Every structure is written in structure tokens, then in C-alpha cells.
Amino acid sequence: RYSIPNESKVIIKVYDILGKEIETLVNEEKPAGTYEITWTAVNLPSGVYFYQLQIRDKFQTRKMLLLK
Numbered sequence: 001r002y003s004i005p006n007e008s009k010v011i012i013k014v015y016d017i018l019g020k021e022i023e024t025l026v027n028e029e030k031p032a033g034t035y036e037i038t039w040t041a042v043n044l045p046s047g048v049y050f051y052q053l054q055i056r057d058k059f060q061t062r063k064m065l066l067l068k
Helices: none
Strands: 003-004 008-016 021-030 031-035 049-054 058-066
Touching: 003 008
Parallel strands: none
Antiparallel strands: 003 031, 008 021, 008 049, 049 058
16 A cells, blocks of 8 residues: 555555566556555565665665465
């Protein structure tokens, strides 16, 4: 879940523990508001992954754990 205060270009990418890009979840202009996305990682093994949220020129990276 994420919120944006103004209309902005939003990019959300998922990376593996080695920094390899796995998937781009969002890459589009979004109006102001709150959004929720679901990552379906059917073909990936359990482990630590990172997602990076980019809104305009600001980046935020967080760790997540995938358990199957």
C-alpha cells in the first residue's frame, strides 16, 4: 500500500538479494491517492527480496520476505 499527495510518475520494482531486477510492478502516471498492489511470486523461491518505490525523484527501498 502506498499514497501519493500529487499526480506523479510512480515506479515500483522488485529485486532479488543480489540486486537483480525481478519485476516491474508499476510504471505509470498516477493521480493523487492511496493504492494497493499485490505481488504474485508464483515462480520464485522463498527468500529475501527488495522493492523500490520511486515517485518523481524520490526513492524508497524496503526489504520483504517471501515464504512458500
